[in-house]
Amino acid sequence: MSSGPVIKLNNGKEIPAIGLGTWQSKPEEVVSAVEYALKEAGYRHIDGAWAYQNEKEVGEGIRRSGVPREEIFVTTKVWPSHYDNVAKALDTSLANFGLEYIDLYLLHWPIALNPKGNHPIFPTRPDGSRDVLLDWPLKDTWKQMEDLLKTGKVKAIGVSNASELKLNEILPYATVVPAVNQLELHLYNHQPELVAFCQERGIALQAYSPLGSTNSPLLKDETATKIAEKYGLQVSDVLIGYLVAKGIVVLPKSVTPSRILSNIKGTLAAVEKLTKEDIAELDAVEANGKHVRVVTPPWGVTLGFKDWI
Numbered sequence: 373m374s375s376g377p378v379i380k381l382n383n384g385k386e387i388p389a390i391g392l393g394t395w396q397s398k399p400e401e402v403v404s405a406v407e408y409a410l411k412e413a414g415y416r417h418i419d420g421a422w423a424y425q426n427e428k429e430v431g432e433g434i435r436r437s438g439v440p441r442e443e444i445f446v447t448t449k450v451w452p453s454h455y456d457n458v459a460k461a462l463d464t465s466l467a468n469f470g471l472e473y474i475d476l477y478l479l480h481w482p483i484a485l486n487p488k489g490n491h492p493i494f495p496t497r498p499d500g501s502r503d504v505l506l507d508w509p510l511k512d513t514w515k516q517m518e519d520l521l522k523t524g525k526v527k528a529i530g531v532s533n534a535s536e537l538k539l540n541e542i543l544p545y546a547t548v549v550p551a552v553n554q555l556e557l558h559l560y561n562h563q564p565e566l567v568a569f570c571q572e573r574g575i576a577l578q579a580y581s582p583l584g585s586t587n588s589p590l591l592k593d594e595t596a597t598k599i600a601e602k603y604g605l606q607v608s609d610v611l612i613g614y615l616v617a618k619g620i621v622v623l624p625k626s627v628t629p630s631r632i633l634s635n636i637k638g639t640l641a642a643v644e645k646l647t648k649e650d651i652a653e654l655d656a657v658e659a660n661g662k663h664v665r666v667v668t669p670p671w672g673v674t675l676g677f678k679d680w681i
């Protein structure tokens with residue numbers, strides 16, 4: 373079974389264009405989801421994060437699949453409360469997974485949280501606002517990420533949720549350009565200027581929430597439905613396949629075997645069938661009053677996205 377197209381990163385390594393997302397996958401579900409994705413559905417790419425609190429179970433799924441480690445592309449992310457010591461955070465993630473190395477290690481959000489705060493994931497100040505360290509130099513954390521490459525414990529480093537404003541806090545000081553920027557990208561949130569900014573600098577794009585996340589309105593979109601019906605595809609195939617056709621890595625999450633399978637099989641079918649005209653029609657949907665962003669944590673600080681504070 374084909375694991376689908378690959379995209380070349382700026383470090384020369386290849387990343388499979390379709391990866392399995394694992395956010396909100398419960399520990400008891402994700403072992404079998406990962407095992408099924410790798411062993412039965414042909415996935416070779418898993419997207420994880422320390423903050424998803426299921427790295428241990430993802431690692432177990434990888435082992436149970438029997439697929440050799442070197443055939444699998446594993447991503448995880450360092451949480452902003454650990455930006456003072458990413459080497460330690462990486463060792464924790466490696467121990468959780470039971471792996472010797474990570475293929476891609478990302479800064480989860482381009483802000484830092486108080487490492488000595490009152491909660492490991494979402495520390496708050498006495499007034500209840502998020503305990504963001506407003507003066508934290510992101511470039512120093514990026515330098516720590518660059519140092520990790522020398523250890524061999526990570527093969528590539530990148531960022532997530534980084535706007536142009538935030539990338540400009542890193543890029544002028546970077547000796548290694550981020551390999552990827554993992555962003556919310558889907559039918560109702562294209563971010564074309566940011567996508568172009570990244571592509572011009574050799575930063576590959578990864579689309580998170582490509583289906584619009586939990587209880588998504590995208591699955592009922594009229595244009596995507598019409599195009600899906602034209603080709604005998606599912607709407608989800610069009611939503612994901614359309615992004616892959618544009619050269620974007622997609623990370624659909626599911627713990628349901630039939631969906632895990634269709635999200636790779638149907639996506640590959642959609643990539644073959646979608647025409648330039650279909651893609652242009654899908655690109656135009658958001659502009660017709662359909663803009664939606666589904667992941668907007670209340671950091672209380674501007675991240676530089678047009679529709680954020």
Ligand SMILES: NC(=O)c1ccc[n+]([C@@H]2O[C@H](COP(=O)([O-])OP(=O)(O)OC[C@H]3O[C@@H](n4cnc5c(N)ncnc54)[C@H](OP(=O)(O)O)[C@@H]3O)[C@@H](O)[C@H]2O)c1
Nearest residue numbers: 393394395580581582583584585608624625626627628631
């Ligand atoms: N970097 C970041 O800050 C960040 C933020 C968000 C997400 N991510 C990554 O991106 C991944 C994907 O994003 P996401 O989890 O927000 O959302 P998503 O993949 O857009 O959507 C997942 C939801 O769609 C359902 N689903 C999956 N396949 C389907 C299909 N073929 N038909 C109908 N429903 C389907 C899933 O249900 P079932 O599981 O019940 O099947 C789940 O409820 C995450 O898991 C995570 O790895 C990263």
